[in-house]
Amino acid sequence: xxxxxxxxxxxxxxxxxxxxxxxxxxxxxxxxxxxxxxxxxxxxxxxxxxxxxxxxxxxxxxxxxxxxxxxxxxxxxxxxxxxxxxxxxxxxxxxxxxxxxxxxxxxxxxxxxxxxxxxxxxxxxxxxxxxxxxxxxxxxxxxxxxxxxxxxxxxxxxxxxxxxxxxxxxxxxxxxxxxxxxxxxxxxxxxxxxxx
Amino acid sequence: xxxxxxxxxxxxxxxxxxxxxxxxxxxxxxxxxxxxxxxxxxxxxxxxxxxxxxxxxxxxxxxxxxxxxxxxxxxxxxxxxxxxxxxxxxxxxxxxxxxxxxxxxxxxxxxxxxxxxxxxxxxxxxxxxxxxxxxxxxxxxxxxxxxxxxxxxxxxxxxxxxxxxxxxxxxx
Numbered sequence: 001x002x003x004x005x006x007x008x009x010x011x012x013x014x015x016x017x018x019x020x021x022x023x024x025x026x027x028x029x030x031x032x033x034x035x036x037x038x039x040x041x042x043x044x045x046x047x048x049x050x051x052x053x054x055x056x057x058x059x060x061x062x063x064x065x066x067x068x069x070x071x072x073x074x075x076x077x078x079x080x081x082x083x084x085x086x087x088x089x090x091x092x093x094x095x096x097x098x099x100x101x102x103x104x105x106x107x108x109x110x111x112x113x114x115x116x117x118x119x120x121x122x123x124x125x126x127x128x129x130x131x132x133x134x135x136x137x138x139x140x141x142x143x144x145x146x147x148x149x150x151x152x153x154x155x156x157x158x159x160x161x162x163x164x165x166x167x168x169x170x171x172x173x174x175x176x177x178x179x180x181x182x183x184x185x186x187x188x189x190x191x192x193x194x195x196x
Numbered sequence: 197x198x199x200x201x202x203x204x205x206x207x208x209x210x211x212x213x214x215x216x217x218x219x220x221x222x223x224x225x226x227x228x229x230x231x232x233x234x235x236x237x238x239x240x241x242x243x244x245x246x247x248x249x250x251x252x253x254x255x256x257x258x259x260x261x262x263x264x265x266x267x268x269x270x271x272x273x274x275x276x277x278x279x280x281x282x283x284x285x286x287x288x289x290x291x292x293x294x295x296x297x298x299x300x301x302x303x304x305x306x307x308x309x310x311x312x313x314x315x316x317x318x319x320x321x322x323x324x325x326x327x328x329x330x331x332x333x334x335x336x337x338x339x340x341x342x343x344x345x346x347x348x349x350x351x352x353x354x355x356x357x358x359x360x361x362x363x364x365x366x367x368x
Binding site: 020052055060086173186 | 217218241243244245246247249250251252253254255256257258259260261262263265279280283284287288289
């Protein structure tokens with residue numbers, strides 16, 4: 001399965017959420033589907049997208065938060081999974097695109113290529129709803145259920161190590177940062193249900 | 197325990213007065229009272245970390261979501277957080293209030309703290325982080341308030357070093 005197809009399958013569902021992505025292919029592919037002010041692309045600080053998502057989720061418990069992470073980034077902040085599990089905000093969905101490689105820097109294999117199981121690690125860290133999906137239909141169903149549902153979920157999507165032709169995005173990091181901050185104001189007055 | 201409860205309370209009250217609603221922390225001896233105060237405060241969102249760098253992400257998320265935050269960390273936690281500070285907080289202009297225990301400075305009896313103590317100030321300086329020392333209980337509230345004001349106005353990290361003079365109770 002391809003990451004871009006997964007993103008397309010949940011693109012509509014992301015409309016009402018605070019979305020934090022990692023750098024590289026995840027950011028570019030989501031951007032290519034159509035940028036929205038509620039999308040924040042963390043273009044550096046590998047590993048911290050999930051921590052940012054946790055900070056948003058705890059600060060605005062009525063807002064749905066979706067983190068679009070990757071295997072290389074999660075492996076840089078495995079301890080963060082235990083922090084997510086400890087606070088387990090029900091408004092947070094942690095999606096990890098696992099292509100078993102560091103695609104944008106030469107495609108070298110990560111440890112998931114040699115058997116490390118991120119959903120297993122997440123479960124063992126204490127995130128009960130953690131599982132792996134390998135086809136787009138299953139991904140879409142699981143992701144939509146997780147985003148709409150009341151529990152913290154970690155969804156690992158096994159995707160092919162292919163990405164966009166270009167990593168260019170016509171959006172400055174700071175423009176994105178201030179726009180995203182504005183999009184989070186004010187906090188929703190009622191818990192967000194399904195995205196419209 | 198000779199860590200000052202009274203002065204820890206002063207620092208905590210100053211954080212609350214400065215509008216802090218989210219605190220991230222990783223325990224160390226000098227911070228125990230501060231962390232307990234955050235834990236016992238139903239209004240405070242306390243995030244216990246596995247590693248201090250996560251706190252930069254927590255604070256960034258909190259800021260973008262409209263809440264003021266502070267990080268409680270040892271100076272070795274600062275060392276652990278440097279990449280996050282540079283590539284998230286500074287790159288993306290995120291205000292951070294760093295309360296750093298000033299271990300390894302004058303009076304430090306623990307040999308293992310001494311190397312980190314020598315690097316704390318030069319590293320803060322190299323990062324271009326405005327730094328002040330909390331030493332006199334009488335000025336703690338004002339210094340914390342001013343540090344928060346500067347962090348929010350400059351959209352940058354500001355560090356307050358929790359000195360031994362403040363955090364360590366003088367023996368009677």
